[in-house]
Amino acid sequence: MNRLNTDLSYENLVERLEKAGFATYPVGGCVRDSLINRKVEDVDLTTLARPDDIRRVFSDKKLIDIGKKFGTIKVIADGEAFEITTFRSEGAYKDGRHPDEIQFSDTLIDDLKRRDFTINAMAFDKGKIIDPFGGRDDLERKIIRAVGNPYERISEDYLRSLRAVRFATRLGFELEDGLKKAIRENSGKINLISNERISDEIGKILLEDEPSRGVRLLDDLGLLQEILPEVKRTIGFDQHSSHHNLDVYSHSLKVLDGTEADLATRMAGLYHDVGKVDTFFLDEKGEGRFFGHQKLSAELLEKRLKGLKFPKFFISDATSIVKRHMDSSNTYTKKSIRKLLRKLGEENLRRLFDLQRADILATVHTDTGNIDHAERILDEVLLDESPKKRSDLSINGKDLLALGYPQGKVIGKVLAMVEEEIIDDRLENNKEAIFAFLAKGINLDS
Ligand code: ATP
Ligand code: MG
Numbered sequence: 001m002n003r004l005n006t007d008l009s010y011e012n013l014v015e016r017l018e019k020a021g022f023a024t025y026p027v028g029g030c031v032r033d034s035l036i037n038r039k040v041e042d043v044d045l046t047t048l049a050r051p052d053d054i055r056r057v058f059s060d061k062k063l064i065d066i067g068k069k070f071g072t073i074k075v076i077a078d079g080e081a082f083e084i085t086t087f088r089s090e091g092a093y094k095d096g097r098h099p100d101e102i103q104f105s106d107t108l109i110d111d112l113k114r115r116d117f118t119i120n121a122m123a124f125d126k127g128k129i130i131d132p133f134g135g136r137d138d139l140e141r142k143i144i145r146a147v148g149n150p151y152e153r154i155s156e157d158y159l160r161s162l163r164a165v166r167f168a169t170r171l172g173f174e175l176e177d178g179l180k181k182a183i184r185e186n187s188g189k190i191n192l193i194s195n196e197r198i199s200d201e202i203g204k205i206l207l208e209d210e211p212s213r214g215v216r217l218l219d220d221l222g223l224l225q226e227i228l229p230e231v232k233r234t235i236g237f238d239q240h241s242s243h244h245n246l247d248v249y250s251h252s253l254k255v256l257d258g259t260e261a262d263l264a265t266r267m268a269g270l271y272h273d274v275g276k277v278d279t280f281f282l283d284e285k286g287e288g289r290f291f292g293h294q295k296l297s298a299e300l301l302e303k304r305l306k307g308l309k310f311p312k313f314f315i316s317d318a319t320s321i322v323k324r325h326m327d328s329s330n331t332y333t334k335k336s337i338r339k340l341l342r343k344l345g346e347e348n349l350r351r352l353f354d355l356q357r358a359d360i361l362a363t364v365h366t367d368t369g370n371i372d373h374a375e376r377i378l379d380e381v382l383l384d385e386s387p388k389k390r391s392d393l394s395i396n397g398k399d400l401l402a403l404g405y406p407q408g409k410v411i412g413k414v415l416a417m418v419e420e421e422i423i424d425d426r427l428e429n430n431k432e433a434i435f436a437f438l439a440k441g442i443n444l445d446s
Pocket of ligand 2: 029042
């Protein structure tokens with residue numbers, strides 16, 4: 001291999017640091033991915049240069065200190081970003097989360113030794129691979145193996161358990177037996193890690209091409225019950241339903257794989273039916289029923305995402321489509337699509353359709369005609385003149401004040417009523433028509 005598998009011009013940076021006397025190498029993911037012919041989007045460099053040296057060598061570039069404490073500096077060169085980190089070895093970890101101290105080092109080997117897995121602990125030296133821990137062999141054998149003793153490496157930083165799952169999911173690799181055991185025996189400790197770091201990894205796992213593999217592996221390692229216990233409860237839950245040939249868990253994983261790589265949709269896919277466990281009952285015909293499960297699923301998802309510190313807007317996106325995933329049992333109409341568009345916005349409505357289509361295809365049914373139809377209506381509605389949101393109305397609060405309506409709640413109520421009339425095609429969205437409608441007098445108490 002002459003060059004990393006990337007369009008980024010990392011050579012210039014390496015050369016400048018080396019000219020200044022500092023050994024420098026591309027390291028980690030970029031080496032791993034190049035060796036298996038995956039396109040590399042990020043090149044990280046590791047160097048003998050200390051942070052001050054890096055700043056001096058690149059004083060003509062835009063520099064961003066990321067993790068000052070760890071000596072990583074982001075250099076922006078010709079619009080491309082590179083993270084440059086000083087060789088370091090890590091001191092003891094007492095808390096299973098972060099090293100008590102980091103130490104800069106003068107050797108590449110120390111730096112490779114502190115990395116998590118053999119496939120992530122290789123550096124690239126102008127055509128040669130520096131691979132002290134057998135990363136290349138493990139890549140070939142498709143194995144994720146810890147650098148050094150897996151128990152020690154996992155208990156230094158429990159997040160590595162989730163990182164192992166992520167790489168296994170992405171690459172279709174197996175975990176080496178010792179690593180597997182170490183993760184299993186420490187699965188309960190994952191909660192020592194901050195919620196932000198956990199949710200970041202969960203997000204990455206769910207965005208892989210076949211996320212179900214990651215979820216199954218989380219379960220196999222005892223991690224699912226720790227981080228997503230509501231999903232764990234669905235395993236083996238028989239639906240007793242003529243619509244389903246899969247238990248709630250396998251169905252949900254199929255839905256998950258069937259959705260686009262969008263995190264809100266994937267989260268929704270994973271959680272859309274968790275509420276079935278507690279709403280289940282058998283009707284007189286012996287058929288499983290789950291009235292209101294969509295609402296309960298949304299509540300459980302909201303609670304979980306809040307706990308994991310996902311941002312508010314994300315929680316609202318993901319739960320809003322879980323709540324409505326059963327809507328497609330009614331035939332969509334122009335009226336219902338307009339209403340949904342107003343409530344959800346276009347982005348979430350498209351997510352909802354994606355979820356619903358995957359949901360149908362993960363049952364014994366195959367007909368997604370109602371969803372196709374809904375998407376066609378949505379395209380039409382987006383092109384027509386109807387208001388998509390409150391500010392698309394041809395009148396606003398000021399117009400109402402000018403007409404003599406009192407300042408206060410009334411204004412919002414009147415606007416809502418006008419909007420409703422327009423969306424239901426009883427009123428045109430122009431000032432004249434709206435004023436005429438208001439002049440007839442409206443009943444605000446209804
Ligand atoms: P990706 O393609 O997902 O970015 P990556 O291998 O570049 O994969 P990063 O999370 O960007 O992964 O980390 C860069 C490198 O830093 C890794 O390849 C690994 O060598 C090292 N590393 C990252 N996190 C840890 C950790 N928690 N413990 C040990 N080494 C780590
Ligand atoms: Mg990376």
